[in-house]
Amino acid sequence: MKSAFNETLYDAYSQEFTVDKVYFEQKTDHQHLIIFENAKFGRVMALDGIVQTTEGDEFIYHEMMTHVPLLAHGNAKRVLIIGGGDGGILREVCKHGSVEHITQVEIDLQVVEMCKKYLPNHSAGAYDDPRVNIVIDDGANYVRQSDEQFDVIITDSTDPIGPGDVLFTSDYYQHCKARLREGGVMVAQNGVAFMQIDEVFTTAQRMQPYFTDQTFYCAAVPTYVGGVMTFAWASNNDVLRTFSTGDLVERFKQSAIPCRYYSPAIHQASFALPQYVIDELESGLDQ
Numbered sequence: 322m323k324s325a326f327n328e329t330l331y332d333a334y335s336q337e338f339t340v341d342k343v344y345f346e347q348k349t350d351h352q353h354l355i356i357f358e359n360a361k362f363g364r365v366m367a368l369d370g371i372v373q374t375t376e377g378d379e380f381i382y383h384e385m386m387t388h389v390p391l392l393a394h395g396n397a398k399r400v401l402i403i404g405g406g407d408g409g410i411l412r413e414v415c416k417h418g419s420v421e422h423i424t425q426v427e428i429d430l431q432v433v434e435m436c437k438k439y440l441p442n443h444s445a446g447a448y449d450d451p452r453v454n455i456v457i458d459d460g461a462n463y464v465r466q467s468d469e470q471f472d473v474i475i476t477d478s479t480d481p482i483g484p485g486d487v488l489f490t491s492d493y494y495q496h497c498k499a500r501l502r503e504g505g506v507m508v509a510q511n512g513v514a515f516m517q518i519d520e521v522f523t524t525a526q527r528m529q530p531y532f533t534d535q536t537f538y539c540a541a542v543p544t545y546v547g548g549v550m551t552f553a554w555a556s557n558n559d560v561l562r563t564f565s566t567g568d569l570v571e572r573f574k575q576s577a578i579p580c581r582y583y584s585p586a587i588h589q590a591s592f593a594l595p596q597y598v599i600d601e602l603e604s605g606l607d608q
């Protein structure tokens with residue numbers, strides 16, 4: 322009888338993966354970490370019972386969290402990644418030739434080490450890129466204490482449960498603004514809208530005091546169950562979302578980055594939000 326992994330993110334609803342093999346399972350200093358084999362999605366990594374990434378569908382999330390802000394910016398030299406211990410975001414950022422320096426701040430060294438070992442295709446050698454500087458720290462602590470400045474900040478965190486909770490606060494967003502160079506942009510993992518609609522509202526409420534252009538874009542990632550997931554977008558450069566598809570096509574061609582999900586058309590379309598998300602934002606924020 323094969324064992325099963327039941328995700329524990331929601332009370333009344335869950336997804337189950339058959340587990341063909343467990344590569345690693347341990348309580349780290351910060352969270353419970355498991356990496357296992359599933360016949361449909363390949364290797365799966367979960368933290369505190371919540372699916373973080375799978376070999377099968379990781380490309381969707383990592384391409385959208387990386388190429389949308391970087392191609393919108395168009396000339397990012399310094400990038401900050403908060404979280405992202407599996408290395409998927411880092412791999413995609415390293416594909417941008419214009420980027421000269423990447424700092425990644427990950428709270429859990431064991432996630433980095435175990436993902437390098439058991440999910441090698443996620444980072445695909447990116448941790449050895451000479452542009453990369455890995456900091457093991459709480460991301461909220463880093464943005465508060467650092468005086469570094471970045472063109473793009475990507476918050477690739479867990480859900481607002483446990484160590485990830487501090488990365489969904491006003492204080493964190495305020496300090497991210499302080500870390501952004503003139504014209505910069507921050508994006509952040511913001512949950513599956515249909516299942517976590519309150520996260521959309523609270524993120525908007527907490528980001529909007531610090532950013533003039535705050536919205537969301539979305540993509541459906543199969544193992545983030547419940548429909549489209551939202552990515553929070555925050556910038557004080559209102560030009561970044563005005564580029565035409567033609568502009569993005571040119572930049573994407575220049576980048577020569579092979580993608581399996583991202584395209585300039587998808588980039589543009591991803592900012593079109595479902596009406597129920599718009600209604601939630603308009604009703605909640607007007608109060």
Ligand code: SAM
Binds near residue numbers: 404
């Ligand atoms: N794609 C996933 C998702 O959408 O849920 C996120 C994947 S990534 C593995 C999440 C990372 O955030 C983990 O490596 C975790 O250790 C890290 N993390 C959680 N809280 C953090 C914090 N306060 N500072 C830095 N990293 C944090």
